[in-house]
Amino acid sequence: MTDGANGTDGATYAWAPPEPTKRKNRSGLWIGIPAGATAVALIAASLVLIAPGASVAGVQIGGLTAGAAAQAISTRLAQTAITVESPAGEVTVTGADLGASVDAAALADKAFSENPMWKPSSWFPQGTGVTVAVDQSAAAVALRDRAPGTYRAPVDATVAYDAGSQTYVTSPAEAGEGIDVAAVTAALQSAFDSGTPATTVDAALVPVEAPVSTEEADAAVATLNGVLDTAGFYVGDERTVTVDRATAASWLTVTPDGKGDFAISADTSAIEQAVAGLPGAVDRGAVNADVIVDSGGEVIKTLTEGQTGRALGDTAGVAAAFAAQLADGNAKYSLAVSETPFETAKTERRIDVNLSAQTVTLYENGQVYRNWSMSSGKTGWETHTGTYRIGWKTSMQDMGCAPGYDWCTKDVPWVAYFNGDEAFHGTYWHNNFGTPMSHGCVNLTVNNAKELYDWAYKGTEVSVHY
Template identity: 80%
Template sequence: MTDGANGTDGVTYAWAPPEPAKRKNRSGLWIGIPAGATAVALIAASLVLIAPGASVAGVQIGGLTAGAAAQAISARLATTEVTVESPAGEVTVTGADLGATVDATAIAEKAFADNPMWKPAAWFPAGTGVEVQVDPAAAASVLREKAPGTYRAPVDAAVAFDTGSQSYVATPAEAGEGIDVAAVTAALQSAFDAGTAATSVQAGLVPVDAAVSTEKADAAVAGLNGILDNIGFYIGDERTVPVDRATAASWLTVTSDGKGEFPVAADQAGIQKVVDGLAGQVDRGAVNADVIVDTGGEVIKTLTEGQTGRSIGDTSGIAAAFAAQLAEANGKFALTVAETPFETTKTERHIDVNLSTQTTTLYQNGQVYRTYTISSGAGDHATHTGNFRIGWKTEMQDMGCVPGYDYCTKDVPWVSYFNGDEGFHGTYWHNNFGTPMSHGCINMTIPQAKELFDWAYRGTEVSVHY
């Protein structure tokens, strides 16, 4: 319709068609399906991923698994560069060159435990500092390779046998010199903490200790000389066959392991040469004992020591066993022998002095051995009765001849005292035996006194009676 037709200005208007009927909204169904799947995936991810924004020493680990985070942390450390300004100029090394490590797995697992994705309040935490560990040997090696002018090698302590002193001696260690690894490590730590990929440090030269110290060598020397002090083949506590120090040292090879230990190896063939002669030094027949006893059977004198017989028998395997034992720093080798017991012959001796008959009788095994006519003490000097034992003996002495005695007899021979100053002795000043004549001693002829002196040992019983 036009205005012309309706008396308007001639503009034609088109009316909008009527609004179609409103259809039922099903968008929720189509949109809800992927949204649910997304929610499930998000829940699953929150169980294994670290919260967004989490970082360790500048390494962003948010949204990563603990394993992937550990790899990222380690990779950052390995590629971090340190430019070292040393007296020999500049050298650049990486964390990998220095053998640098961190416990990245433990750190990442802790980051996940503290900052899981499902815990929004924990998102965007502050960075976590970690300690960098540098392998000193690897660091020293790479710095030495890159700046050889800064390095003087240390000299390890050494151990050797000295033929002059017949002992092992130590040569002291000598310190070397190299770039200060601690300063380089500190610089790497600072760069890693700051999350920077490169840094520089001025590092001076410091002493480099030898791998084998003087103290370690001294300890090895003490152990080796301990072996030499006691080495040999033993029967019980007896070192039956000693081995001289030079021979023992010729068996031993002592080497350094480069870490401070000095393992010992023993020459089985050298040991075998001594083992081959063991029978001649160990085997022996039994030796019977011969002893003098009193009437109670107690030994008062051993004339011959008894000795057990022994035989070593088969010696195969001894050299190998001793070699293994020496490698364990034990120089006392215990021999196994078959023993033969010895017998003991006992001879009982005692002396009887009869003052009534003026006789002295020596008894051996209950039988009369000798009977002598004697002169005992007379008058106020009568010989005391009782049971005594031979004590002090002397081949000759002056009797009396000191204040308090009313006589002086020079050079009295073969004196065997049994009761204070009373004893048997030889007599040259009278021949009136059978009659009391002395100041208390038992006077005898000189040959008789000598025979008693030799026969009666200290401890021999003496019975004096009427």
């Protein structure tokens, strides 16, 4: 023994090695950590996963996130294959070929919202149905490309200007023929609903309507012919400068978009040529009106129509603005003008018949215009007194030459009636003016009757008195 220690009794002792400290058993902790983490992970996963057994159409999406479910739905639809038995044989197209789509993201989000994994009561829900949308144009193209022998292209309706009739006319659409897209779409829907990745369908040939219909072309023709009917430069409601149909048509270009719309455009530079001549056609001086009125100022005859003077304003930009209007189908271009009003000259006319003096006096504006001797109705045929107006007039007629009359005077000239069968007229059978001689009429010389006939318009007032 090399090492030791002296005790109090003088003996030397050797130290026994100390007993090692008992270590704590931590194995349970290490085993528990993975189990706890797994449980936490499972709980977390249940918060973002769709419940087991959930499906959209025939696509199982249980246990997937909403994003993964959306991808699964879209992929299944795109890959679903339809074998079409057509008159040209069998062809196969997929949902992708047909332009098929569903709102997969919305469907997946809805499935998770209604059936989350964390909610056991929502597990194994009833499947969700969905309507598949098919791009009809893409489907028709896919079927045409795979079975060209089944396809006959439709012919679009067209619009053109016919110079002979000076109108726009329609060439009608003609339907084509192709595989029934509706039958193929129904087969795709059925396969997708049932979760079948592939199916077969018999599809007949059906008419294929033209993208541009006859009705759409007719509507464009109606607009264009409306343009030709009304094309011009207007001052108010007056078409002051008319644009003839052929010229208006030469300004226009009609461009179809292949979908039924016919865009109209107009040549601004061509319109400029018409605008250059506008001042000569629009500008004018005022013309005063000349009218005949009665004693109350009412017009009984317009001798000259009044006309407002006008001068065209600045024409810069008119051509471009008119071109823009024509593109919208509006061919009435309103011009800006400054106007000068006209004045109206009024002449009052009336006739006075004085039975006592046996005179006829014509008055203009209260002044004597003419005064003549006359012969009124003789005894038993007296001319009636009263206020009347000139009515019917005739340059010549026979008088009294009818049953019930005991006289007949042929070819009486310049007759102007004012009261029933009483009239002013010319007299060639006597010259005894100033003395009552007639059967109620007012006799005048032929020349005087002619002047009154021309001077007294219908509506002229006649006063007969003693």
